[in-house]
Amino acid sequence: MNIIVLVKQVPDTTEMKIDPIHGTLIRTGVPSIINPDDMAGIEAALSLKDHYGGTITAVSMGPLQAERMLREILGRGVDQAVLLSDAKFAGADTWATSTTLVAWLKRQSYDLIIAGRQAIDGDTAQVGPQVAEKLGIPQVSYVESIEECNGTWLTLSKAYEDYSELLEVKLPALITTLSSMNTDRGMNAVDAWAAYDKPLALVHFSDLSIPETDVGLKGSPTQVKKTFTRSLETASLKSNLSPEEAARLITDVLIKTMEA
Amino acid sequence: METKDILVFIEQRNNVIQNVSYELLSEARKLVKQIKHVKFEVVGILLGNNLGQLPHDVLNHGADRVYVADHPELSHYSTLRYTHVISELIKQHKPDSFLIGASVIGRDLAPRIAARIDTGLTADATKIEINPNEENTSELWITRPAFGGNLFGTIVCPNHRPQMATIRPQVLDADFYQLNRPGIIVNLPYKPMEDNVRILNRIEKHQSGPDITHAQILISGGRGMLEHFELLDELAQLSGGVVAASRGVVDKGAASKDIQVGQTGKTVRPRLYLACGISGAVQHTAGMDKSETILAINSDPQAPIFSVATIGIVGDAKTILPLVIENLKHHKLKHH
Ligand SMILES: Cc1cc2nc3c(=O)[nH]c(=O)nc-3n(C[C@H](O)[C@H](O)[C@H](O)COP(=O)(O)OP(=O)(O)OC[C@H]3O[C@@H](n4cnc5c(N)ncnc54)[C@H](O)[C@@H]3O)c2cc1C
Numbered sequence: 221m222n223i224i225v226l227v228k229q230v231p232d233t234t235e236m237k238i239d240p241i242h243g244t245l246i247r248t249g250v251p252s253i254i255n256p257d258d259m260a261g262i263e264a265a266l267s268l269k270d271h272y273g274g275t276i277t278a279v280s281m282g283p284l285q286a287e288r289m290l291r292e293i294l295g296r297g298v299d300q301a302v303l304l305s306d307a308k309f310a311g312a313d314t315w316a317t318s319t320t321l322v323a324w325l326k327r328q329s330y331d332l333i334i335a336g337r338q339a340i341d342g343d344t345a346q347v348g349p350q351v352a353e354k355l356g357i358p359q360v361s362y363v364e365s366i367e368e369c370n371g372t373w374l375t376l377s378k379a380y381e382d383y384s385e386l387l388e389v390k391l392p393a394l395i396t397t398l399s400s401m402n403t404d405r406g407m408n409a410v411d412a413w414a415a416y417d418k419p420l421a422l423v424h425f426s427d428l429s430i431p432e433t434d435v436g437l438k439g440s441p442t443q444v445k446k447t448f449t450r451s452l453e454t455a456s457l458k459s460n461l462s463p464e465e466a467a468r469l470i471t472d473v474l475i476k477t478m479e480a
Numbered sequence: 481m482e483t484k485d486i487l488v489f490i491e492q493r494n495n496v497i498q499n500v501s502y503e504l505l506s507e508a509r510k511l512v513k514q515i516k517h518v519k520f521e522v523v524g525i526l527l528g529n530n531l532g533q534l535p536h537d538v539l540n541h542g543a544d545r546v547y548v549a550d551h552p553e554l555s556h557y558s559t560l561r562y563t564h565v566i567s568e569l570i571k572q573h574k575p576d577s578f579l580i581g582a583s584v585i586g587r588d589l590a591p592r593i594a595a596r597i598d599t600g601l602t603a604d605a606t607k608i609e610i611n612p613n614e615e616n617t618s619e620l621w622i623t624r625p626a627f628g629g630n631l632f633g634t635i636v637c638p639n640h641r642p643q644m645a646t647i648r649p650q651v652l653d654a655d656f657y658q659l660n661r662p663g664i665i666v667n668l669p670y671k672p673m674e675d676n677v678r679i680l681n682r683i684e685k686h687q688s689g690p691d692i693t694h695a696q697i698l699i700s701g702g703r704g705m706l707e708h709f710e711l712l713d714e715l716a717q718l719s720g721g722v723v724a725a726s727r728g729v730v731d732k733g734a735a736s737k738d739i740q741v742g743q744t745g746k747t748v749r750p751r752l753y754l755a756c757g758i759s760g761a762v763q764h765t766a767g768m769d770k771s772e773t774i775l776a777i778n779s780d781p782q783a784p785i786f787s788v789a790t791i792g793i794v795g796d797a798k799t800i801l802p803l804v805i806e807n808l809k810h811h812k813l814k815h816h
């Protein structure tokens with residue numbers, strides 16, 4: 221089984237702070253991590269490989285620093301990695317990102333493509349389905365577990381808001397994985413050493429035969445008009461109440477709500 | 481590019497129209513009213529089987545026209561079939577914008593359609609407005625949180641139509657309803673097609689407690705209340721409320737994921753949200769800041785929860801809550 225995993229390097233959004241004076245996002249010093257939903261995809265690919273054999277390729281579009289993330293992924297037992305990197309790709313929305321990834325994917329052979337459900341920087345959950353559409357293959361998003369594969373059909377469970385569905389999807393297909401579906405096995409010493417000898421290819425814009433108007437900021441139908449942080453509305457803050465006074469206040473609000 | 485109208489995806493599951501679709505119809509009505517230079521209609525698209533009365537419900541909730549595809553193959557959501565039917569309709573009707581609820585189904589369907597018809601799609605939005613800087617425009621300004629809610633962005637789609645967005649459930653009001661509202665129902669033809677995804681089984685998730693998304697009063701606890709959730713349980717019982725929690729608590733295994741509020745939990749909008757020992761990280765407040773009244777107790781005066789609270793109390797919840805419980809018991813005795 222040949223599997224391609226789409227991975228993105230993202231800033232650890234839990235470590236982000238807001239500059240209280242300028243109301244801007246402080247990005248310096250924020251560590252870069254493998255997107256959590258993608259990590260689940262890698263683990264899912266590794267365990268499919270454990271069962272059914274095959275090769276795993278990890279692909280990312282991003283700046284050159286993503287190479288480090290790809291080495292870490294190779295260190296987990298992934299066979300090869302590809303980084304699509306070019307200044308022309310910068311500023312891509314999901315349409316342009318999926319177009320760029322697909323330009324490369326179209327030339328590959330695969331049984332299964334795994335993307336993360338969503339990336340924690342943009343939180344869109346759109347790149348996976350858009351890649352599937354542009355490749356003309358079926359998709360199953362929000363996958364919470366993979367049950368089995370008979371070579372033609374893959375059986376898996378998809379999470380809805382308040383129920384799950386057991387589904388069968390015909391290969392080749394694309395699935396998007398939830399970070400909760402498994403736990404990262406981490407790097408083992410053998411693979412960690414081997415990671416530096418495994419192939420990691422760099423692909424530039426000129427290697428993909430697509431028009432410049434389809435990639436990066438220029439190729440993006442959506443544009444960011446403005447960004448802002450939440451304005452801090454000041455609450456009526458009671459800082460000097462005794463516990464009894466505080467309890468009285470809360471009781472009054474509760475009773476008012478209960479009896480309204 | 482000649483485009484018209486605002487199209488809304490009407491999501492039904494088991495022939496129940498999801499509330500987010502009604503929220504979008506109400507919002508679309510407000511938007512068409514603000515677009516003054518041209519006359520736009522609100523148009524629904526509803527897919528399913530044996531839909532009966534449902535198209536009329538769509539009209540009553542604000543659509544001027546509803547396209548209906550009714551066929552056994554459409555009874556359950558199918559990425560392939562729904563994408564096909566809706567993309568064909570878009571090519572034919574040429575809507576100016578297209579709104580979809582940001583449910584699991586909506587977030588599976590919308591990107592697939594946007595890729596097929598090559599237009600822009602804004603994900604998981606929390607606010608929609610008409611470009612406030614120009615007259616005679618129908619350009620949508622769509623605002624959404626990003627970077628885990630640390631930053632908000634306003635997104636536009638200047639050169640492609642329809643402008644598409646998925647909108648988070650429960651952030652807009654479903655406040656339009658008019659019984660027997662006249663409108664046009666158009667039946668769409670449907671040709672059966674083989675799906676490459678088959679549904680084998682549906683597994684209900686057992687809901688261990690009451691549903692926090694429908695509660696009027698939520699008694700919510702964070703890490704500051706760890707090991708003291710029995711206070712919250714008792715308070716919920718006395719007030720007819722339901723207990724909710726932050727991820728900080730769920731991650732510690734002290735509460736079930738069903739009751740987690742926030743970006744990766746549920747979006748709630750109760751009449752009263754009592755936040756006890758919750759710091760109020762943006763990922764948490766993203767799921768509760770639309771509550772009618774927010775009462776927060778936190779021992780740290782700098783806690784960010786106070787910036788969304790209606791009333792903030794600096795103090796120790798473990799001391800205050802037992803007193804509230806006593807007060808409520810007293811109140812009940814007096815009034816019985
Ligand atoms: C991608 C992503 C998604 C996330 N999604 C969610 C989500 O859906 N929901 C969510 O909740 N979080 C979410 N988080 C986590 C979020 O960032 C916070 O880490 C989490 O909400 C913190 O939980 P907490 O407020 O209970 O804990 P803490 O941050 O530890 O806060 C505890 C608070 O209790 C106060 N306190 C302590 N003792 C007392 C006392 N005796 N009386 C009164 N106050 C007291 C403290 O002052 C402190 O402010 C997400 C994070 C990421 C990265």
Ligand SMILES: Nc1ncnc2c1ncn2[C@@H]1O[C@H](COP(=O)(O)O)[C@@H](O)[C@H]1O
Pocket residue numbers: 226227228255257258279280281282314317321334335336337338339340342343344345346347348
């Ligand atoms: N630049 C990228 N390179 C590789 N994969 C990506 C990229 N952007 C998004 N993806 C994949 O698409 C998923 C969804 O991303 P998003 O639509 O941005 O939320 C991610 O979890 C990745 O698997």
